[in-house]
Amino acid sequence: MEEILERLISVAQEREEEVQADIQRMKEDEKVKWDYPSVIARVSNPIAIKTLLIDQDVVEFKRLAYLMGKCIEAIFFVEPFNTPESSHYTKYFDGVSISADQHAFYWALISGQEALIESLAHLMGHKGEDWEVEQARKDMVYMGFAMKYLLLKEDDRAASYVKPLQKKKTLPKYWKAHLQILQGILEQDTEKAQAGLEEGIQRKPLTGEQYFYDLLNVPLIGYGLLARRRGLDVSLDHPKAPQVVFEHHGIEYPSTDFLFPEIQQMTWRDIVEK
Numbered sequence: 432m433e434e435i436l437e438r439l440i441s442v443a444q445e446r447e448e449e450v451q452a453d454i455q456r457m458k459e460d461e462k463v464k465w466d467y468p469s470v471i472a473r474v475s476n477p478i479a480i481k482t483l484l485i486d487q488d489v490v491e492f493k494r495l496a497y498l499m500g501k502c503i504e505a506i507f508f509v510e511p512f513n514t515p516e517s518s519h520y521t522k523y524f525d526g527v528s529i530s531a532d533q534h535a536f537y538w539a540l541i542s543g544q545e546a547l548i549e550s551l552a553h554l555m556g557h558k559g560e561d562w563e564v565e566q567a568r569k570d571m572v573y574m575g576f577a578m579k580y581l582l583l584k585e586d587d588r589a590a591s592y593v594k595p596l597q598k599k600k601t602l603p604k605y606w607k608a609h610l611q612i613l614q615g616i617l618e619q620d621t622e623k624a625q626a627g628l629e630e631g632i633q634r635k636p637l638t639g640e641q642y643f644y645d646l647l648n649v650p651l652i653g654y655g656l657l658a659r660r661r662g663l664d665v666s667l668d669h670p671k672a673p674q675v676v677f678e679h680h681g682i683e684y685p686s687t688d689f690l691f692p693e694i695q696q697m698t699w700r701d702i703v704e705k
Contacts (some may be wrong), residue, residue, distance in 0.1 A: 436485070439643050441482035446474045454705030457689045465509040466525040468502035468690060475499050476642035479538075484647060489675045494685050497542035500551060501687045503527060503535040507554045507702050508694035519691070529556035529575035530567035534642075536578050540660065541676060541681050546686060548660075552582035553699040570596065570606070577613050581657060590617055605634040612654045616661045624658045625665045632669050648672050 448489065453471050457463055479495040482488050506527050513524050527535070535555060539548045556563055556572075556579050563572045573592040580589035593613050597601065608631030615624025631651045636644040644650065648671040655677060658665045668674035688695070 435596075435643075439477060439481050439646060440485060443477045443485075446478050449474050450478065454689045456626065457582070457691075458622060464521040465513045465517070465519045466506055466521055468505040469525045469527075472499045472502035475502075476534075480643045480647045480649075483673070483676070489678075490680050490682055492676070493542050493680060494684055496538040497544050497547060497682075497684045498687070500535060500539040500542055500544070500547045501690070503532060503538075504547065504554065504699075505552055505687075505690050505694060507557075507699075508697045509691060511702075512691075512693055527555070529563050529567035529579065530571035533571070533575050533578065534649060534659075536575075536582070537649050538663075540653050540656040541649070542684070543679065543682065548582065550699040552579055553703050555579050557703045570599070574606070574609065575615075578654075578657060581613065581661060582618055584661075586617055588644075589613070593617060603634075605631065605636065608634060609650070609654055612658055615665075616658050616663065619662070621663045621665060624663050628655050628658075628665055628667055628672075630666055632672055646671065652676055 450471055453467070453474070457467060457471075475495055475498060479492055479499070482495060483492040506525065509519075510524065510526060513520055521634070525558060535551050539551045543549075556576055560572065560576065564667070566572075573596055577589045577592040577596075580586070580592070593610065596610050597614070608627045610625045611627030611630065616619065628651065631654070632648060636648060636650060642649070651667075652672050655667060655672070657667055659677060666674055666677040
């Protein structure tokens, strides 16, 4: 464990310098690619985890969660601008998939910023199930859509994705714990959701090793915060999911004025309702 923590500290310190350089580049480089905010979101993961586990600064941890969420939101906003005529054009645009990028939900929920949570709930998966299934396995897509519609309080639509997963016999135990939390939310059963959290914390995350999710179980924290958002009094107090992350904090969120000026006034409606 000590070796992993030392690696986290080392990686986070490198990433802190990278993020500052990336933000400065976005302010100054007129040819930076439209999907560049995804780089900032990706490299900020270990910084946030180090901020909570090593620095024990939960407010800054949630500020970084907001920054990551806003960078992912930006990818949705810039995609219509990615045309060959643009100086920011990239042929290989790094779009957002609800399956591959579910951590967008987790970080938004951790940030506690209402507008960001609502925005990503509408944006994630807005291209439809068929497009999403082309990007990744159906199980992951269904979990993403279930979260999306629970965030939007469209429980019937959420249930339509949870029910097929319930029938599967081959889901990993880690995912089964997540599924139990989703069931608890749909049934408004606090005990079931809490049991899912307690089971999940015993399981190793299947993804996110590069983000140190084995030290801080960000996905499980996200599911717990989703349950709390839907009125269930659940929480954990575990080294991989500290009680403090489930508590409310007054936060002054960081500026995101480094993101492209073309998207500064955009909302999810500009994409979803077109």
